[in-house]
Amino acid sequence: MASIKDVATLAGVHRSTVSRIINGEGAFRSDTKRKVEQAMAELNYRPSAIARSLATASSNMTGLLVTYYTGGFFGQMMDQVQTELDRHNKFLITAQGHHSAEGEREAIRRFHTLRCDGYILNSRHLSDDELRALALEPTPFVLLDRLVEGLEARCITFDHTLAAKMAVNYLIEQGHRDIGCISGPLSRASSHLRLNGYKEALLQADIDVHPALCVEGDYGRMSGYFAAQQLHRSGLELTALFSCSEEMMQGAIQFFHEQNVALPEKLSLISFDSIDLCDAIYPQVSSVHFPISQMAQTAVELLMSQIQHTDNNIMRHFMPELRLRNSVTEA
Amino acid sequence: MASIKDVATLAGVHRSTVSRIINGEGAFRSDTKRKVEQAMAELNYRPSAIARSLATASSNMTGLLVTYYTGGFFGQMMDQVQTELDRHNKFLITAQGHHSAEGEREAIRRFHTLRCDGYILNSRHLSDDELRALALEPTPFVLLDRLVEGLEARCITFDHTLAAKMAVNYLIEQGHRDIGCISGPLSRASSHLRLNGYKEALLQADIDVHPALCVEGDYGRMSGYFAAQQLHRSGLELTALFSCSEEMMQGAIQFFHEQNVALPEKLSLISFDSIDLCDAIYPQVSSVHFPISQMAQTAVELLMSQIQHTDNNIMRHFMPELRLRNSVTEA
DNA sequence: ATGAAAGCGCTAACAC
DNA sequence: GTGTTAGCGCTTTCAT
Numbered sequence: 001m002a003s004i005k006d007v008a009t010l011a012g013v014h015r016s017t018v019s020r021i022i023n024g025e026g027a028f029r030s031d032t033k034r035k036v037e038q039a040m041a042e043l044n045y046r047p048s049a050i051a052r053s054l055a056t057a058s059s060n061m062t063g064l065l066v067t068y069y070t071g072g073f074f075g076q077m078m079d080q081v082q083t084e085l086d087r088h089n090k091f092l093i094t095a096q097g098h099h100s101a102e103g104e105r106e107a108i109r110r111f112h113t114l115r116c117d118g119y120i121l122n123s124r125h126l127s128d129d130e131l132r133a134l135a136l137e138p139t140p141f142v143l144l145d146r147l148v149e150g151l152e153a154r155c156i157t158f159d160h161t162l163a164a165k166m167a168v169n170y171l172i173e174q175g176h177r178d179i180g181c182i183s184g185p186l187s188r189a190s191s192h193l194r195l196n197g198y199k200e201a202l203l204q205a206d207i208d209v210h211p212a213l214c215v216e217g218d219y220g221r222m223s224g225y226f227a228a229q230q231l232h233r234s235g236l237e238l239t240a241l242f243s244c245s246e247e248m249m250q251g252a253i254q255f256f257h258e259q260n261v262a263l264p265e266k267l268s269l270i271s272f273d274s275i276d277l278c279d280a281i282y283p284q285v286s287s288v289h290f291p292i293s294q295m296a297q298t299a300v301e302l303l304m305s306q307i308q309h310t311d312n313n314i315m316r317h318f319m320p321e322l323r324l325r326n327s328v329t330e331a
Numbered sequence: 332m333a334s335i336k337d338v339a340t341l342a343g344v345h346r347s348t349v350s351r352i353i354n355g356e357g358a359f360r361s362d363t364k365r366k367v368e369q370a371m372a373e374l375n376y377r378p379s380a381i382a383r384s385l386a387t388a389s390s391n392m393t394g395l396l397v398t399y400y401t402g403g404f405f406g407q408m409m410d411q412v413q414t415e416l417d418r419h420n421k422f423l424i425t426a427q428g429h430h431s432a433e434g435e436r437e438a439i440r441r442f443h444t445l446r447c448d449g450y451i452l453n454s455r456h457l458s459d460d461e462l463r464a465l466a467l468e469p470t471p472f473v474l475l476d477r478l479v480e481g482l483e484a485r486c487i488t489f490d491h492t493l494a495a496k497m498a499v500n501y502l503i504e505q506g507h508r509d510i511g512c513i514s515g516p517l518s519r520a521s522s523h524l525r526l527n528g529y530k531e532a533l534l535q536a537d538i539d540v541h542p543a544l545c546v547e548g549d550y551g552r553m554s555g556y557f558a559a560q561q562l563h564r565s566g567l568e569l570t571a572l573f574s575c576s577e578e579m580m581q582g583a584i585q586f587f588h589e590q591n592v593a594l595p596e597k598l599s600l601i602s603f604d605s606i607d608l609c610d611a612i613y614p615q616v617s618s619v620h621f622p623i624s625q626m627a628q629t630a631v632e633l634l635m636s637q638i639q640h641t642d643n644n645i646m647r648h649f650m651p652e653l654r655l656r657n658s659v660t661e662a
Numbered sequence: 663a664t665g666a667a668a669g670c671g672c673t674a675a676c677a678c
Numbered sequence: 679g680t681g682t683t684a685g686c687g688c689t690t691t692c693a694t
Contacts, residue, residue: 015672015681020673020680048671050390051686052671053381069407075400082400092425114380114381257613348664382686664694672685674683676682677680
C-alpha cells in the first residue's frame with residue numbers, strides 16, 4: 001500500500017507538505033495542493049490510521065463493552081454508539097463480556113492494548129471497587145446504565161426501581177391486586193432494582209407481596225415461558241402480569257397462547273421494553289420504556305467531553321416512560 | 332501508559348531484550364526473564380498493538396461488514412466471527428453498510444485505513460464488477476453468502492434456491508397446492524433466488540404460479556404483517572404460506588392471530604430461518620435452516636488461510652436443512 | 663544471551 | 679509556503 005512518502009515523491013514535494021495538506025493545516029500554493037491530491041488519487045493513497053495514531057498519541061478508537069452481540073438490546077446500543085462515533089470520526093472497537101467478570105476484564109485489556117482513547121462499559125460483572133480502581137488509570141471511560149459511588153461524573157443512569165413501580169402502579173390503578181412478576185436473574189443488580197419497584201408499588205397500595213407470585217427468569221424468552229408455566233401451575237389467580245424484560249414477556253405470551261388463556265381479557269400484561277419488541281408481538285404489550293438508545297448516545301457525548309476535557313452539560317440520568325398499548329384491562 | 336523503554340530501564344536491560352521476552356523469541360537467562368516480567372507487572376505494562384502493527388506491517392485486525400448491528404441475524408454473524416478471531420488472537424473491526432453501496436464502500440475504506448490484515452464482506456450492494464476490482468488490491472477478503480464469478484475461492488455460499496424449493500416441496504408433499512409466498516425485497520439477489528425456488532417447486536408439481544400469491548416484503552416483521560393482510564384480502568384461498576424470513580413470518584402470524592385464523596389448522600406455515608426465531612414464536616414454525624453461524628465461522632477460517640497463504644480444504648458451500656416443528660398439517 | 667541501530671508511516675516543532 | 683529533523687513504541691537484523 002502506498003505511503004505518504006510515495007505520494008510526496010510523485011508530487012515532487014516533502015512528506016510534511018503532504019501531511020499538512022491531508023490535515024488541512026496551514027496554507028499552501030494551490031498548484032502544490034493540486035499536485036499532491038492528484039498523486040494521492042493516482043496511488044489510491046489512504047493515510048495509515050496506525051502510523052497516525054503512533055505519531056499523535058491518539059488512536060481515534062473508542063471501545064464498547066456489551067454482554068453479547070446477539071440480542072436486539074445490545075445491537076441497539078452498538079448501533080447508536082457507532083452512529084455517534086461516526087459523527088466524531090472515531091473508530092469503534094467492540095467486545096463481549098459474556099456474562100463474566102473475567103470476560104469484561106479481558107475486553108478492557110483489549111481496549112488498553114489497542115490504546116483506545118476511551119471506552120464505554122455496559123458492565124454487569126465488575127465490582128464497584130474494581131471500577132473505582134480502573135478510574136485511577138489515565139484512560140477515560142463511561143459507565144452505561146450503572147451508578148457507582150464516587151464515579152458519578154462517568155455514569156449514565158436509569159431509575160429501574162421507579163420504572164418497575166410505574167408499571168405496577170398502572171396495573172393497580174386499573175384495579176388489579178393479584179399481580180405476578182417475572183424478574184430478571186437475581187444475580188444482577190438491575191433485576192433487584194426492578195423487583196424492588198414491583199414490591200414497593202404493592203406495599204404502597206397495601207397489597208401483600210406473595211412470594212409465589214414472583215418468579216425469577218434470566219431475561220431470555222424461554223425463561224419467560226417457564227416462569228409463566230410456574231405461575232399457572234401455582235394455582236394462584238393472578239389478573240395481571242409484570243415482566244422485567246420484553247423477551248420474557250414474549251415467552252410468557254407463548255405459554256398463555258398454548259393454554260388458550262385469553263389475552264388481555266383474562267390476564268393483563270405490562271413489561272419493560274427497550275427495543276419495541278412489545279410493539280412487535282401479539283397482543284401488543286403496554287410497557288415502561290428503558291431508553292437505551294438515548295443513553296448510549298449520551299454515553300458517547302460524555303466520553304468525548306472527557307477525552308477533550310470539555311465542560312459539558314449533558315443529561316446523564318434518564319427517566320422511564322409509560323407506553324400504553326391496550327394490553328391492560330380493568331379488573 | 333508505560334512503554335517498552337520504561338520496562339527496559341526498570342529491568343536494567345535493553346528494549347530489544349524486553350521485546351524478545353514478550354514475544355518468546357530466542358533464549359535468555361532465567362533471571363533476566365524474571366526481572367523483565369517483574370518490571371512489566373510493576374508498571375502494569377501492555378504492549379501497544381499500534382506500535383507493534385507499525386513495526387510488523389500487520390495490524391492483527393480483521394474487518395467485518397454487516398448491513399446492521401441490530402437484528403439477530405447480524406448479531407449472530409458478529410458473534411461467530413468474534414469467537415473465531417479470538418481463537419486466532421485477532422482484533423475485530425465491524426462496520427455497517429446501511430443498505431447502500433456507498434455505505435459498504437465507506438466500510439471498506441475504513442478497513443483499509445486501519446490496515447486490516449483482511450476482511451469479511453456480507454455485501455449486498457456492491458456489484459460483482461466492483462468486487463472483482465477490489466480483489467485486484469493486495470488486502471485479502473472473503474465474501475460471506477455471495478457467489479461472484481471469478482472470485483469463487485473467496486466465496487462462502489448457500490443455495491437459497493434449493494432451500495426455498497425444499498420448503499415448498501415439503502408443503503406440496505403434505506398435499507398443499509394453494510401456497511402463498513412472502514418474498515424478500517426483489518432489489519436483492521437472495522430474494523430472487525428464494526422466490527425462484529418457490530416457483531420451481533410449484534412448476535415441477537404442475538401447479539400454476541399465481542402472481543397474486545406472491546407478495547413482496549422487506550425481510551422485516553411489519554412487512555410480513557402487511558403481506559399477510561394483502562394475501563388475506565385478495566380472497567385467494569391459500570392453505571399454506573411460505574415466508575422468506577423469520578421476521579416476516581412473525582409479522583404474518585401476528586396478523587393471522589388478530590384475524591382469529593387458526594394456526595396451523597387453517598393455514599400451514601413454513602419459513603426460512605437462521606437464528607431459531609421460528610422456534611421462539613407461537614406456533615413454532617417449521618423451517619429451512621440457513622446456517623449463517625457455520626458460514627461465518629468458515630469465513631474466518633478461509634480468510635486466515637488467505638492471509639497466511641496456507642492451503643486449505645475448507646467447505647465453502649453450505650446446504651439447507653429442513654427443521655420440522657408441526658406447523659404444517661396435511662391438506 | 664544481549665545490545666546497537668535502523669526503520670515502520672506518520673506528525674509536529676522549528677528553520678528558512 | 680515548504681523542507682528538515684526528531685520522535686511516537688515497537689520489531690528486527692546485525693554485531694558482539
